[in-house]
Amino acid sequence: MPFVYRFEEAGGLGRELLGGKGYALAEMARAGFPVPPGFTITTGACRLFHRSGKVPEGLWDEVERGIAALEEATGRAFGGAGLPLLVSVRSGAPVSMPGMMDTILNLGLTERGVEGLAAATQNPRFAWDAYRRLLAMYGEVVLGVEAAVFANLLEAMKAERGAERDLDLSAEDLAELAARFKRAIEERGHRFPEEPWEQLREAVLAVFKSWDNPRARVYRRHYQIPEDLCTAVNVQAMVFGNLGEDSGTGVGFTRNPATGKKELYGEYLKNAQGEDVVAGVRTPEPLSRLKEENPALYAEIAAVAEKLERHFRDMQDFEFTVERGKLYLLQSRAGKRTPEAAVRIAVDLVDEGLISEEEALLKVDAGSLPALLRARVDPASAPEPVGRGLPASPGAAVGHAVLSPEAAEDWTARGFDVILVRTETSPEDITGMFLAKGILTARGGMTSHAAVVARGMGVPAVVGTASLRVEPGKKRFFLGEHELKEGDLISIDGSTGAVYLGEVALLESGAGEELKRLLSWADRIRTLGVRANADTPEDAQKARELGAEGIGLVRTEHMFFEEEKLRWMRALILADDEAEAKVALKRLFDYQKQDFKGILRAMDGLPVTIRFLDPPLHEFLPPLVELERKEAQGALAPGEAKLLKQVRALAEQNPMLGFRGIRLLLIRPEILTMQLEALLAATRELRAEGYDPRPEAMLPLISDAREVEQAFERLEPVFERYGFRIPLGTMIETPRAALTAGRIAPLVEFFSYGTNDLTQLTYGISRDDAGKFLPDYLESRVFPYDPTERLDEEGVGRLLALSVREGREKNPDLKLGLCGEHGGEAHSVKFAARIGLDYVSASPYRVLTARLAAAQAEVEKRASG
């Protein structure tokens, strides 16, 4: 396969091979857009370079033939006398990575060539300007000299000459500047090659290498772009926007990228090269100004924009140059847009007949939807953040910092909005979390307690904020260098992870009719069901409003953390004899029944899957360290000695792998049967009230089919007593449950994949402790993404696929759901659809993501099948 394609030959070749920019240029060339001639060096060449560490054989021959073609097309000679052929060299990866890769303009120019250029254009100033620009860009990109060196020299020169703008410098000034640039390069041990071919070769290699620069790596990690995509290199004849007042350069968006409104949007800078705009060296003017100044040119640009959209069938971000009145298109690509704009554009394009509804679904990032429902920080007025953590639950919040659940109650009672600021949260913080407008923690990852609960409640949260240190005892906390006290106003942005001092301005949610229409198309096309994880009637109601078709996971233990209930749960755990235990159990039964009724009523007519008690008993007791500290201080209250003894007896080295879930339920079966009784009693009462409750129940932490058998044996008499049954299933959340799914399947009516635990066990990673190494792992690319956030298809996904196959083989009626946090993450939802699950279950706000991603999976499946 060739390494080099001329734009006009490359039409129809893929984006993978040509990169986004090369692909667009080829498309534009083919469609007759005014593109300067050029050629693309494929991503394949770059990949070969990175794999072998050597320049692929024959590459330079092909590049030479490419340049020869340019010479023919332009009538100019590369490195020749007179008006020479100058080229731009730009990177272009298959996926847009703006600002990440480097560009060199005016390449091919030498000191000798400057003279020829000056003579041929009769514009020595332009010639020297082009040369000093080349020196600076080449110096920075190829030789690694800091950009500031050249910028400082330019500023110094302007100061010397009393020049206000770059344009005020004369040809002589620029020649002198070029000389200074060269000296600066040499002082740093480098050499600028006065030979065009050497310039070209080194520039191409520099683009190849820049694929691996730290910024690019960070970007790829953030956007989960595969490492071996590699970049293409586009070599294109230069056109000049700096040949005078009838020249210029600009960028345009075919629609407003912030709102999605259909209007030409962009900027233009007269007598300048494109990098002046991109780099912000000079301040361009809005395109709307051009409309007044040069209506003809504006109309031409607008016409090109319109044509681009019709051609690419999407909102385009394009760069153009006007050389002595003639418009050239330098590049065009799908424009970045806000989530709000994405939705509006997708819907508008359908209305305009440009794309189908299916295509519209693919144009919106499913993961961005929850943010649409939340307030956000107004980017126009936001100050610099003073800290940055993980964007755990989208939306922005402003409030008074409170450092304990008690303080949260206090301040809320006094009428203040509060943000709960904790080192990390635990179930005991629940009341505080309910009251808070936002949650900020120092520790924890995207699936930490704070993150999961916040997403569930729809409360904005920033977690794992490394620069945060909380000292609740002293009622103070630190954000980096800033010391703050309880009650100080702070703002957080759960969509970006930013933390601000004081109050920042918020924008209200911008979602509306367009989102509803888009999601209605999604619902029509998707085959994967979408349920929500919810533990309260309020959450259930919210989820239903957001389109959930049932509740896939009710964590019954969350119902026990409220003060009064917790008291009885403790009474049950600490009971001295059966009589005491029975009293506690009866109370818990009553509470549980009421809770179940609330959720079942909210989800009237829709399935609600209850998970039997999952956590270890010590989660309901005070922390061991606290009691031990009291003991050491001789400060144990009466009765706490006994409590300490039981807390000690229940303490575990690895609670995640301990006495919890089915293990606890089989050894304390009175809890298991109480829960089923409460569920059946709730169901019976609701039916009597005319409702249509549809409860299901499932066992947590199964690792063997016999656990299921024995638990179901315990439940059988309860069904018999109530005279009706409900569907029973199990979580599949240990690797062994997945590996023996064929044995478990015939016993149950459904599986629900608990991918949180399954991921933790498959990797041997505790999400609570992962903070010590996971950030490093992501930084150094050991893991391409956080598997607790996005489902690992290779390992965890293999267990899922295998158990789906073997489970259905042994029980063709088996229903399959997924109720881990992954159920609200777009890639994972698509994977769930691909392996044939019946539904996913996500936290209420992420139901939107799941609905759209499920539809996208279906569209993609139809496209590929």
Added chain:
Amino acid sequence: MPFVYRFEEAGGLGRELLGGKGYALAEMARAGFPVPPGFTITTGACRLFHRSGKVPEGLWDEVERGIAALEEATGRAFGGAGLPLLVSVRSGAPVSMPGMMDTILNLGLTERGVEGLAAATQNPRFAWDAYRRLLAMYGEVVLGVEAAVFANLLEAMKAERGAERDLDLSAEDLAELAARFKRAIEERGHRFPEEPWEQLREAVLAVFKSWDNPRARVYRRHYQIPEDLCTAVNVQAMVFGNLGEDSGTGVGFTRNPATGKKELYGEYLKNAQGEDVVAGVRTPEPLSRLKEENPALYAEIAAVAEKLERHFRDMQDFEFTVERGKLYLLQSRAGKRTPEAAVRIAVDLVDEGLISEEEALLKVDAGSLPALLRARVDPASAPEPVGRGLPASPGAAVGHAVLSPEAAEDWTARGFDVILVRTETSPEDITGMFLAKGILTARGGMTSHAAVVARGMGVPAVVGTASLRVEPGKKRFFLGEHELKEGDLISIDGSTGAVYLGEVALLESGAGEELKRLLSWADRIRTLGVRANADTPEDAQKARELGAEGIGLVRTEHMFFEEEKLRWMRALILADDEAEAKVALKRLFDYQKQDFKGILRAMDGLPVTIRFLDPPLHEFLPPLVELERKEAQGALAPGEAKLLKQVRALAEQNPMLGFRGIRLLLIRPEILTMQLEALLAATRELRAEGYDPRPEAMLPLISDAREVEQAFERLEPVFERYGFRIPLGTMIETPRAALTAGRIAPLVEFFSYGTNDLTQLTYGISRDDAGKFLPDYLESRVFPYDPTERLDEEGVGRLLALSVREGREKNPDLKLGLCGEHGGEAHSVKFAARIGLDYVSASPYRVLTARLAAAQAEVEKRASG
């Protein structure tokens, strides 16, 4: 298929169908042994009964035909007048379960029949004796009346009559006793059927049901006997050992079951039924006495014994009855024997030409071998144990109880043998464990720290002793009701789990030449390699003596727990800057190099696999609770505040799933490279000294191939610096490593399966915490065996098999080993052989088990292939 086979028809049918007893009776009948006529109801009938809960259709018809055949053979009628046909009804499962199932004799006798029997034998006493025996056995086995009821009535009667022995009771006494037995039965709401057929049907059903009695279940669980094997029922014409002085009954072993010596061994009781012997109601005399009293009978028995051995080609345990001078064989089966006897008998049978070497290998329980090398409790003089835990490391020990490592040093220095008694052990106890003759803990399972380390060191250990409570602060401990103080003498038996007060008599190891010969045959036949897990030169030396062909696992962290090394390890962890860290690292390098040299020297010429540092750093620091207690008491020493801060920073919720293994090594690569340097330096120095060191090194806790790549990149410069390389591999101990083995395999030279962690992660069970539910799980048969002890083939084994296949596919030269505790467990070793691993690695003493089990796997493979 028929449910009933007469003994003489059943020859050649399998043990599965006939049960062990039925099979032996059929074989004996076929071989012409003097067996009373009878028939076997198959295990199939029993299985059908348990599955359906009903009597299989047609069963009673077949039984009636069976009885008819007996009537014909004996000339007596079932329930008839005159001398009636009486039968015994006995259970007989395919696997020997002595004492577990129930037997009824004299069945068919009724009150009316007693008269006929008395008249026909002219022995009313015998007739009433038979009847009262039937009443008692039927009452107990079929009707569930406690045996003590009948025993008490018998004793009361003897007291009334002034009778010393049962034999002193007259016919009238026995008739009266029978009447009292019947009354006792009726008083308890039951009825003894005076109808032979009803007796027979009920008895057969009672045997069926007894398969499920608690004792039988416990036995099966203990010996891992499948639940659905079920039992056969043998119905056999009664012969009578109580017809006078020329009658009698006895049991014999064809060789001494304790020592294995070839000598007729057994007991005989004149004028008695077999159950008198079995139940110990009367005390029999040794068979050797019979040799003097009745040489002809003795010779006849000896001849039968000799013939039995030749026929069954194994040591036999047989029951016989002499009826009026005629010898009948009632049953014969392979005799239970001590491990010592098993080895001797297997070797002797080969020498006698009765069996092949391959067959000899199958006659010894591989798991029993380690015990052969240890002292054991003399069963003759042992008192009642005062506690019982898990038999974690075989052998017995006597010593003064010490409750801390410091006390161990103290008492040892004063010249006492000590037993370390702890709630549980941690790495900080290592010095104490080294000094102790035995280890006793209250918590922990078969793979707890105490168990693993004790087995590794060959020190007897009993762990998880529920009745033990230790109060080191008060220098006292409790064993159930007994309060003891530090220094008190106790004894433990690590082969049985028993704990004794004071000193018990020990027997020295009885293994010798026979064991060597047996293992030499095993080594010749096995294809699976056997290495040892060892962390010290002493252990390595021991392992080599026990036949290890290399070291499969050196846990390098164990080298850091000695006081001086621990100090430097802490210095490294707590280092404020790089300079401090470097000093510590240099010291650790020196220690590590010396340690490596020691092990490599001991294993000169054999492979030694070093595992890079595995545990989390906080394991090297004082426990958090201890420091927090001090802090609460205001008792922190200078410098400890900083220590507390770091311990807090390193604390983890689930350390097993935390910052350890490869995760730690990638983020603290200086430890990784230091360890490799130490290993290469040790290798180079040993080579210079003329040794042939063969080091290998592996990474722990891999979950992704990229971890391996990045670690190896770090190691590459070290190899280059030293100018030679060694084989590198990884542990496979997370499910994900197994699931992605195909990705990892091309990067490495070997895999080593860490089945301890792999089992814990696959199940989601921490072995440290499993004590809270695993005993219950085993008791209630949720788990058929402890998967941390015996490899779970269905789940964990599936991961192994899958990764073996995919690993070899991607790297045909890949070497595969297993270094978890399972490497020393016989079933697991066989599994390792079956899936084609290259070697297993076991703690030194369990090398013997591995060698034999590996050979057995090969013999079984040849037999089945």
